[in-house]
Amino acid sequence: MIVVQPSVKLPGPDDVTRTTLPNGMTLLVRENWANPSVVVSGVLRGGSANETREQAGLAQFTAALLTRGTTYRTFEDIAETVEAVGASMSVGSGVYLSTFGGKCLHEDLPTLLELLGEVLHSPSFPPEQVERVRGQILNGIRQRETSTSAVARLAFWSTLYPAHHAFAWPLSGTRETITALTRDDLARFYADYYSPQGSLLIVVGAVHTPDLVRLAESTLGAWRATPRFPPLAAPWEETDSLVKLREVRRQSMNLPGKTQSDLILGMPGLSRRHPDHLPLAMMNSVLGELGPGGRLGTRIREDEGLAYYARSSLDAGLSAGPWYAYAGVSPRHVDRAVDLILAEMRRIRETPVAEAELADVKAFWVGSLPLDVETNEGVASELMNMELYNLGLDYLYRYPRLVNAITVNDVQAVAQRWLTPEAYVLAVAGPEGQ
């Protein structure tokens, strides 16, 4: 096994400037003059975890309205300003965080930051835009309702997590909740949760750091807002033991007229900050990622030809997300695919992975760092992880050592702790009920 220290200059304390603006926004800047673009990536604390089940979709509906009009500009003005220079700008929302950002040529950065500041501090929620966006969300929900993969995914999450947890309902809401939400609901959610306090702004690209700091201060830094409700406490502290699953739960969703079935099989997992995270992520890579989709892809796709894709994923984030395997198969092969997934789960629990298999994962994870940070987007994503999960700015410097320290025994231990072939959720959506 040869894992060399990568030859690339990794982002870290040597070339990343970290500062906090007076309004509470943390700013990270990394210069890159290899190309003429700049990437801006920001997050605010607040998302669907701050809405109720009866208001499902509120956080995402609110975020969608931010670029739809401000005190100073109409939706058309905003769109024209961004698109005329070939830039992009967006505001979105997840479970715990709302996101904002964009990309532009360096000469257009002042325009982009000024606009981002304006949409964050002065959204006007124009009533006609609320209705327009509502129709778009409802159309998206209708499309989701007849997508086998989306239906299987929703059934999986809503079966695995308790009804009161945001994981149990879709980020985009339901027909009922989206129809019922009002303009006032959106404006109130904005006033309650949108604040620069605890927010992050990451800028990577063709910028001089001192210029950027001044520009950030005069645009986004000018945003002063105190949220009425503070964001949720660090969610990983309360949700690592959110779910205890003791049995098999199956959900079959019949979608007549479709050709293929999508299946998801999984169980509760952990947060990004859990000490088991790194070994469990490596276990997942062996089981369902590397090469043709790890051991699952090898068995289900390559050996038996049952599926175009069969993989697994560990959704570890700010709170404990699940581990799950997923595949798209012919309805008549669903049972066989499930058997193979369970067999591979048992095998990786019972028999230590080969040293060579683990060495492959380590070599890929460390060796691919130069590609991970090739682009401004890639660097921004790494910096975001360092901040969100308190990994430290020197995380990528330490990363090869952390990865190489994991042993086959560590991997088996976490497989035994987290994979439960006798207790799982299986969701299937396809043309025949299973």
Added chain:
Amino acid sequence: MTATAPLYTRLANGLTIILQRMTHAPVASFWAYYRVGSRNERTGETGLSHFVEHMLFKGTPTLPGHAVKQAIEREGGFWNGYTGADSTRYFETLPVEHLDLALRIESDRMVNALFDPEDVKSERTVIISEREGHENSPGWRLSEEVRALAFRVHPYHHMVIGDKADLETVTRDQLYQHYQTYYVPNNAIIVAAGDFEPAALLARIEDLFAPIPSRAPVPEFQRAEPPQAGERRVHLTGPDSTSFLQIAYHTPDVSHPDYVPLVMLDIVLDGAAPQHRATRLYRALVQTELATAVSSSQGSNLDPFLFYLSATVREGRAIEAVEAALLQEVERVQNDGVQAGELARGIKQMRAGAAYAVETVTGQASRLGTAEVLGDYRLFDTLVDRLQEVAPADVQRVAQTYLVAKNRVVGWYTPDKS
């Protein structure tokens, strides 16, 4: 950024080579392009090119099974293969010090792919599963019907993945024959972009690829689509509750002088920025709440392809009204022309897009290779300059020439009433 022009050369065996040095990061991307795709397929053998692409990931005597995928990932790289209408391509993107691995893989599987009958058997069902996944999507099903209706004669009539009847029946020998015919150096293009010394890389490419003998020129399969003499329509129904609309007009190939003004027409209607909200189509269809999404596109193909208008119908709106509004936007260009300012704005968007497109070695290499397949590796780099020469009257003229009723196919997808 790519300050210097790429090294462009051809070996004695006919292999075309394009090497672009990029120094922004210590990485490199290596691509093998073959001038074969669904365009070359006859009825009864549809999907053959894509099937062959799958088989090239099933091993050679020296790199059996998944050894290729493993070897690349072990060096921190990633890989993939794609089949299109006009070409089939494979790539590896790696830390530059491991670039040699990509050369060894591609020179090996240009001639030594195994096509083991057992692998053909298991891959057949994988590809049928891939097709069935597509069939779950109403947009894909509509595209397939519109294409089939637009091309009665030309092989663009079938989707790249092929018809299920052929996927079930093509034999190992047909696949191997296809491989033997088209995977020859005189039908291939090697493209690399990254932080290497082009002369040194060329020498190494010569070591590995020059010994591969050239073969007979690949057979030309030309069945030109005759002019369409009347509007064709298809109304598809299915289990989805949303309606979709596609309108496709026959337009020329990339080498035709009208290709560039047609690209400008696409930009005028739909913009060339990453987002498309300040465009003629968005204002006319989405802002009016007739549709929730709308777009246009001009195909860049070796043979005459299609100019598409597509829309997702908003709940409660009639698909007839969406079609009328889309056609009205076409008529506006035909009757009233376009403004010079719209063209200038499109140029700025294209310049930004061109800068973004070459930020990665993977993107740059694929851009050069795709352009070379279409006749000239500089095609996309020079496109912005050529667009600058387009006058408003040119845009109006191509709209009047090509976007007419008798030259179009209109496809509807609406919910099954039963």
